[in-house]
Amino acid sequence: MIAIAGYPDEAPVRLVTEALDAIGAAHITLDPHKASAIDLDVRIGGSGDGGAITGRLMTDDATIEIEHIKGVYFRSLGTDPAPALARFGALMDVLPARVLNRPAAMASNASKPYQSLAARACGFAIPETRVTNDPLTARAFIEAAWAAGHDVVYKSMSGVRSIVQTFSEHDWSRLIHLGTCPVQFQHRIAGDDIRVHVIGRTVHAARIQSSATDYRYAERQGSEAARLAPIDLPIEDARRCVALAESLDLPLAGIDLRRDRTGVLYCFEANPSPAFSYYETATGLPIAAAIASYLVGSSA
Amino acid sequence: MILFLCHPGDAVAVWVADGLAARLDVPVEVITLDAVLTAPHVSLAFGSTERRSRIELADGRIIDSGTVTSVVNRLAGLPDRAAANISHDDRAYVHEELYAFVLAWLASFDGATVNPPHARALSGLWPDPLALRHLAARAGLPTDAAILGNMKRLAPATAPAATLVVCNGQVFGPSIDDEIAAAAARVTAELGLQVLTVVFEHSSSGALRFSHADPRGDWRIGGPPMLDSLTSCLDRAAS
Numbered sequence A: 001m002i003a004i005a006g007y008p009d010e011a012p013v014r015l016v017t018e019a020l021d022a023i024g025a026a027h028i029t030l031d032p033h034k035a036s037a038i039d040l041d042v043r044i045g046g047s048g049d050g051g052a053i054t055g056r057l058m059t060d061d062a063t064i065e066i067e068h069i070k071g072v073y074f075r076s077l078g079t080d081p082a083p084a085l086a087r088f089g090a091l092m093d094v095l096p097a098r099v100l101n102r103p104a105a106m107a108s109n110a111s112k113p114y115q116s117l118a119a120r121a122c123g124f125a126i127p128e129t130r131v132t133n134d135p136l137t138a139r140a141f142i143e144a145a146w147a148a149g150h151d152v153v154y155k156s157m158s159g160v161r162s163i164v165q166t167f168s169e170h171d172w173s174r175l176i177h178l179g180t181c182p183v184q185f186q187h188r189i190a191g192d193d194i195r196v197h198v199i200g201r202t203v204h205a206a207r208i209q210s211s212a213t214d215y216r217y218a219e220r221q222g223s224e225a226a227r228l229a230p231i232d233l234p235i236e237d238a239r240r241c242v243a244l245a246e247s248l249d250l251p252l253a254g255i256d257l258r259r260d261r262t263g264v265l266y267c268f269e270a271n272p273s274p275a276f277s278y279y280e281t282a283t284g285l286p287i288a289a290a291i292a293s294y295l296v297g298s299s300a
Numbered sequence B: 001m002i003l004f005l006c007h008p009g010d011a012v013a014v015w016v017a018d019g020l021a022a023r024l025d026v027p028v029e030v031i032t033l034d035a036v037l038t039a040p041h042v043s044l045a046f047g048s049t050e051r052r053s054r055i056e057l058a059d060g061r062i063i064d065s066g067t068v069t070s071v072v073n074r075l076a077g078l079p080d081r082a083a084a085n086i087s088h089d090d091r092a093y094v095h096e097e098l099y100a101f102v103l104a105w106l107a108s109f110d111g112a113t114v115n116p117p118h119a120r121a122l123s124g125l126w127p128d129p130l131a132l133r134h135l136a137a138r139a140g141l142p143t144d145a146a147i148l149g150n151m152k153r154l155a156p157a158t159a160p161a162a163t164l165v166v167c168n169g170q171v172f173g174p175s176i177d178d179e180i181a182a183a184a185a186r187v188t189a190e191l192g193l194q195v196l197t198v199v200f201e202h203s204s205s206g207a208l209r210f211s212h213a214d215p216r217g218d219w220r221i222g223g224p225p226m227l228d229s230l231t232s233c234l235d236r237a238a239s
Helices: A011-022 A032-037 A083-091 A103-110 A112-121 A135-147 A169-180 A235-247 A277-283 A287-295 B011-023 B033-037 B088-106 B129-139 B178-190 B219-238
Strands: A002-005 A027-030 A039-044 A053-058 A063-065 A071-074 A098-100 A129-132 A152-155 A183-187 A191-199 A202-209 A227-231 A252-260 A265-271 B002-006 B028-032 B041-046 B051-056 B062-064 B070-073 B112-114 B162-167 B170-172 B195-202 B208-214
Touching: A002 A011, A002 A083, A011 A027, A011 A277, A011 A287, A032 A083, A039 A083, A039 B129, A071 A287, A083 B129, A098 A287, A103 A112, A103 A265, A103 B088, A112 A129, A112 A235, A112 A265, A112 B041, A112 B088, A129 A135, A135 A152, A135 A169, A135 A183, A191 A235, A191 A287, A202 A235, A202 A277, A202 A287, A227 A277, A235 A252, A235 A265, A277 A287, B002 B011, B002 B033, B011 B028, B011 B070, B011 B219, B028 B033, B033 B088, B041 B088, B070 B219, B112 B219, B129 B178, B129 B208, B162 B178, B162 B219, B170 B178, B170 B219, B178 B195, B195 B219
Parallel strands: A002 A027, A002 A071, A071 A098, B002 B028, B002 B070, B070 B112
Antiparallel strands: A039 A053, A053 A063, A129 A183, A129 B041, A152 A183, A191 A202, A191 A252, A202 A227, A252 A265, B041 B051, B051 B062, B162 B170, B162 B195, B195 B208
């Protein structure tokens, strides 16, 4: 039995549901819209029974034993989840099942520089970066970057979604506000974006071509819509992606890369709850099928 | 230099830092997170060839990652006051950004960190009673079964029956059953920590029962032998 936590009409949840149906895998959906119909009783065993987890999960159309859950696609519990869903979320960190992903592991997304250092440890190139609250340090970094022919972008460090912006002459006067909070400045790496979805040890890669600073907002930033195509990733790069996902304890990860004009592959971040449907729809990559296969234990 | 990170008023940190300073040939600098968060000059630099941080504190002290041989972490989390002077609209965002910065800064040191942070908690241990109780039961600490939802938040017992300090795989504190001591060491290792206080309470039958664990508990319970163990841990990391 596979459990899916999320809104059934949200594209990633819908695609995973369809993929599980396609392979005939039984599943149960915890729809936050129907939270009042969901209940969960869980007993955590004591030391006498090795902390065994038993219990029962009930929705409006099914009741299953907790120990029968072999995989979980953990997409969303909604904002301010109902008590039963909150208990389900807490259970995800300890349930002996294939969970995509466990909440504790997803926390690494709270710090992009922290993830960058993990990527660096896995052998990826990472852009030259300064995090500072000092206007003079920021100015020196930006001027040195410009002198070397690099644009500089600034973006949030945390998991708060932000639009990556290119630093321009108009921004100098804003540096005075840095004292409030350190800000992350980074060399802009010119090249093609590559989004890699790691599912266990399966890797699916797509190339994204766009002239925008942040391709997700290409049209808003006055550029043409991004163009996506599936690509084969060199084996070493694929291994690095798997290693990064494993080091972050994320069996499912959407890793953002960019290959520069000289062929160097830079890593930006690993998204622990990737909205993969955008990439699957645009490229035909079988990401949902890989997720389903992982959840039922058919793939490593 | 050994960087000893703690919060203001942490008497345990002062005791441990003094003990380490007396045992080691390198200076031990006790720095509070508040001092880091109010530092006038903060710079974290990293890229494919560089990983370095430099923080100039308001009192003139400088934390340069190039001179830090190891870190001892007794941080609990980001204090709410960290973004207190920020306008209400931006306060939550700034709090998230500061947390992201501190987490990355802690990961920027080359040397070993005693109790490295976890992405979910600067202390390295997130206060999730379910995960901790499950881990304790699996490791063999005497633990009662619990119903999720009725589980009390694991918090300091009003009258703990016993408190152990695990350091560097060794267990310090009152004499206790060898199997329980070994289980406490297993829990510490599973959490990826080097130092952990493990607290027990009495069950209704008078037997010891796991109560809670805290990486920031009272390490003084371990006395000088615990300091010797921590010294050896830091010595090994530096060599």
